[in-house]
Amino acid sequence: MHHDKTILKHPLSVRIFHYLLILSFLPLAVTGVILYFKPLSESAMNLTMQIHVVCGVVLTIDAVAFFLIGFNRVVLFIKRVFYVSMNDVKWFAVLGGYPQKILLRQKVAVPPMGKYNSGQKLFGICVLIGGTVLIFSGWVLWAFPHLAPREAVAMMGTLHTFFAWVLTLFLLVHLFLGIYMFEDFKSMILHGKIPYEEAREMSPLWVEKELIPISENKS
Amino acid sequence: MEKQNYQYIENPLHVTRREFITIGGIVVAFLALPAVWIKTVTSSNNNYIKARTKGLYQDDEKSAVRVSHANKSVARYYQEFGGEPLGHLSHELLHTRYINRTKGLS
Numbered sequence A: 001m002h003h004d005k006t007i008l009k010h011p012l013s014v015r016i017f018h019y020l021l022i023l024s025f026l027p028l029a030v031t032g033v034i035l036y037f038k039p040l041s042e043s044a045m046n047l048t049m050q051i052h053v054v055c056g057v058v059l060t061i062d063a064v065a066f067f068l069i070g071f072n073r074v075v076l077f078i079k080r081v082f083y084v085s086m087n088d089v090k091w092f093a094v095l096g097g098y099p100q101k102i103l104l105r106q107k108v109a110v111p112p113m114g115k116y117n118s119g120q121k122l123f124g125i126c127v128l129i130g131g132t133v134l135i136f137s138g139w140v141l142w143a144f145p146h147l148a149p150r151e152a153v154a155m156m157g158t159l160h161t162f163f164a165w166v167l168t169l170f171l172l173v174h175l176f177l178g179i180y181m182f183e184d185f186k187s188m189i190l191h192g193k194i195p196y197e198e199a200r201e202m203s204p205l206w207v208e209k210e211l212i213p214i215s216e217n218k219s
Numbered sequence B: 001m002e003k004q005n006y007q008y009i010e011n012p013l014h015v016t017r018r019e020f021i022t023i024g025g026i027v028v029a030f031l032a033l034p035a036v037w038i039k040t041v042t043s044s045n046n047n048y049i050k051a052r053t054k055g056l057y058q059d060d061e062k063s064a065v066r067v068s069h070a071n072k073s074v075a076r077y078y079q080e081f082g083g084e085p086l087g088h089l090s091h092e093l094l095h096t097r098y099i100n101r102t103k104g105l106s
Helices: A012-037 A042-069 A071-082 A086-104 A118-143 A150-180 A182-191 A196-202 A204-209 B017-062 B072-082 B088-094
Strands: A006-008 A193-195 A211-213 B008-010
Touching: A006 A196, A012 A042, A012 A150, A012 A182, A042 A071, A042 A118, A071 A118, A071 B017, A086 A118, A086 A150, A118 A150, A118 B017, A150 A182, A182 A193, A193 A196, A196 A204, A204 A211, B072 B088
Parallel strands: A006 B008
Antiparallel strands: A006 A193, A211 B008
């Protein structure tokens, strides 16, 4: 019945936010790892730090702009990622069926999910808290270390490193599964839409409870 | 504008007004915490700077010689040995050169 029908999953504002996030966070993660292990010459390390700072500023502008312009979507995102039920425990028990599907080519029963599955919710919480801490501590470490007490600057450095590693390692999983779920990948990178049938299989609760049909000719 | 060729969107009313105010309030409160911290740190820094400034002014008031060119020892150095201020001999003896010592610290 709903064949060929599509849902607008990622509106343009979210996609622009995500494009800038890709452009800023990917270089930030790479340069961050280089800054952590210091494998390059002094001048190359300086250049790495400059790239890290520029991308950090881009990430900050992106996050603050989206927070102010799309505050309703931020609230919606927080509501979704912090809503936890027994389904999430059951989802983590089978890890969403992904290892079975990818490694063993077996399909296991997965509890019904909303727009985000439990793994995405956990990632969302890490991005929300970790991203905020990274941006704040990054600015203190780069621009205002002389204004903060020495102990506070040291604590900011530790927090910055900790959350940077959490998000960088999570990013690897996010990149893999993001591309593996190719319809969702195209949706976020290209047009924002997702086939109705795919959404009903992946996010049945979202389709059932949160979607409304729109008239065909309405622009 | 996006060309609309989709049939479903998210219900914009999925977040109720009460939920919006609650979640929004919590987020703003959490973001205000660093602001409070920054204000505390800055004001404590300012208190230190103010106390230091006050101490320096007190020292100045107590001092008989408040500027270097009124210092008799310095004046005697130039009269008897160094010649004129910024002269060749004074430059050789008193000028310091910058050396990067930060590498030794890390």
